[in-house]
Amino acid sequence: MPNYTMQTRRFDLSGFLLLAAGMATLTLALDGQKGLGISPAWLAGLVAVGLCALLLYLWHARGNARALFSLNLFRNRTFSLGLGGSFAGRIGSGMLPFMTPVFLQIGLGFSPFHAGLMMIPMVLGSMGMKRIVVQVVNRFGYRRVLVASTLGLAAVSLLFMFSALDGWYYALPLVLFLQGMINASRFSSMNTLTLKDLPDDLASSGNSLLSMVMQLSMSIGVTIAGLLLGLYGQQHMSLDAASTHQVFLYTYLSMAAIIALPALIFSRVPDDVGSNTVLRRRNRSGS
Numbered sequence: 001m002p003n004y005t006m007q008t009r010r011f012d013l014s015g016f017l018l019l020a021a022g023m024a025t026l027t028l029a030l031d032g033q034k035g036l037g038i039s040p041a042w043l044a045g046l047v048a049v050g051l052c053a054l055l056l057y058l059w060h061a062r063g064n065a066r067a068l069f070s071l072n073l074f075r076n077r078t079f080s081l082g083l084g085g086s087f088a089g090r091i092g093s094g095m096l097p098f099m100t101p102v103f104l105q106i107g108l109g110f111s112p113f114h115a116g117l118m119m120i121p122m123v124l125g126s127m128g129m130k131r132i133v134v135q136v137v138n139r140f141g142y143r144r145v146l147v148a149s150t151l152g153l154a155a156v157s158l159l160f161m162f163s164a165l166d167g168w169y170y171a172l173p174l175v176l177f178l179q180g181m182i183n184a185s186r187f188s189s190m191n192t193l194t195l196k197d198l199p200d201d202l203a204s205s206g207n208s209l210l211s212m213v214m215q216l217s218m219s220i221g222v223t224i225a226g227l228l229l230g231l232y233g234q235q236h237m238s239l240d241a242a243s244t245h246q247v248f249l250y251t252y253l254s255m256a257a258i259i260a261l262p263a264l265i266f267s268r269v270p271d272d273v274g275s276n277t278v279l280r281r282r283n284r285s286g287s
Contacts, residue, residue: 008246009065009066010066012064012066012067012068014081015057015060015061015064015067015068015069016068017052018054018056018057018060019053019054019057019069019212021049021050021053022050022051022052022053022054022057022286023050023212023216024050025046025049025050025053026045026046026047026050026051026054027216027219027220028046029043029046029047029050030220030223030224030227038129043119043163049107058071058136062106062130068205068208069208069209070202070205072202073198073202073205073206073209074110076197076198076202078193078196078197078269079194079195079197079198079206079271081193081265081266081268082190082194082195082210083194083209083213084265085146085193085194085262085265086190086191086194086210086213086214086217087213087216087217087263088217088265089150089186089190089193089217089259089262090190090213090214090217090218090221091123091217091218091220091221091224091258091284092153092154092221092258092259092260092261092262093153093183093186093218093221093259094217094218094219094220094221094222094225095221095224095225095255096157096179096183096221096255096259097119097250098124098221098222098225098226099225099229099251099255100115100118100119100160101110101115101116101118101119102163102178102229103161103252104118104164106244106248107164107165107245107247107248108164108169108243118172118173118176119176120173121173121174121176121177121180122176122179122180122183123175123180123181123183124177124180125176125177125178125180125181125183126180126181126183126184127180128151128181129180129181129184129185130177130184130188133184133185133188133189134183137185137188137189137192141271142189142192142193142266142269143266143267143269143270143271144271145185145186145189146189146190146193146263146266146269147263147266148184148268149185149189150186150259150260150262150263150266151180151260151263152182153179153183153259154256154257154259154260155256156175156178156179156182156200157179157252157255157256157259158253158256159175160172160175160176160179161248161249162254163175165245165248165249166191191200193269194206194210195210223257224258225251228250228251228254228255229244229247229248229251232246232247232250232251233247252281
C-alpha cells in the first residue's frame with residue numbers, strides 16, 4: 001500500500017481562539033435574553049464581540065499558510081455553495097428532532113414513552129434511504145435532489161403537523177418514516193457536494209470546517225425553534241387545547257418557511273448531472 005504523507009503544520013492556536021470566541025458569543029447571544037436573562041445592552045455587546053472575533057479571524061487567515069481554515073476553500077464555488085446550503089439546511093433540520101417530541105407531548109398529550117416510540121419510524125426511514133441515495137443522486141444530480149428534498153422536507157413537516165392536529169394519529173408513523181428518508185438523502189447529498197471538488201491539500205481543512213458548521217447550525221436550529229415556540233406562546237397565554245394547537249400551528253408554519261429557504265442556495269448548483277455526481281459506483285463491466 002502506498003505510504004502517502006503530507007507536510008504537517010503547527011496548530012493555528014490564534015485562529016482557533018478567535019473562531020471559538022466568535023461562535024461562543026454569537027450562540028450565547030441567540031438565547032441570552034430568554035434563557036439567561038441577559039440585558040439588551042449585554043446582548044449587543046456579545047454580538048459585537050462575536051462579529052469582531054470573526055472579522056479578526058478573516059484578517060488573520062488572509063495569506064496565512066498556517067490558518068486553521070484556509071480562505072482558499074471559498075474560491076471553490078462548489079464548496080462555498082455546499083457549505084452555505086449545509087449551514088442553512090441544518091438549521092431547519094435541527095429544529096425537527098427538538099420540536100417533534102415537544103409537539104407530541106405538549107400539543108397532543110402523548111406520554112414521553114409514546115413520543116419516543118414515534119421517533120423509531122424516522123430512524124428506520126433514514127437507514128433505508130441510505131441504501132439507495134447513491135442511485136438517486138446518480139440519476140437526478142445534486143441540484144434536483146437537494147432542491148426537491150429541501151422543499152419536500154418543508155412539506156412533510158407541515159403534513160405531520162396537520163395530520164396530528166386533525167387526529168390522524170395512525171398516519172404519523174408513515175409521515176415520520178418519509179421525513180427520515182428525505183432527511184437522509186438531504187444530509188448525504190449536502191456532505192458530498194461540499195467536499196467533492198476540493199483538492200487534496202484542502203480536503204482536511206474543508207472537512208473540519210464542514211463538521212464545525214454542522215454542529216453550530218444544528219444547535220442554532222434548536223435555539224430558533226425554542227424562540228419561535230416562546231414567541232407564539234406568549235401571545236396565547238391560555239392553557240386550553242385550542243390555544244396550544246394554535247401556538248404549534250404558527251411555529252410549524254414558521255419552521256417550514258425556514259426549512260424551505262436553502263432551496264434558493266441549492267438552485268444555484270450547476271445543473272449538470274455528470275459533473276455534480278461523485279457518488280458513482282465503479283463500472284465493473286469494464287474491469
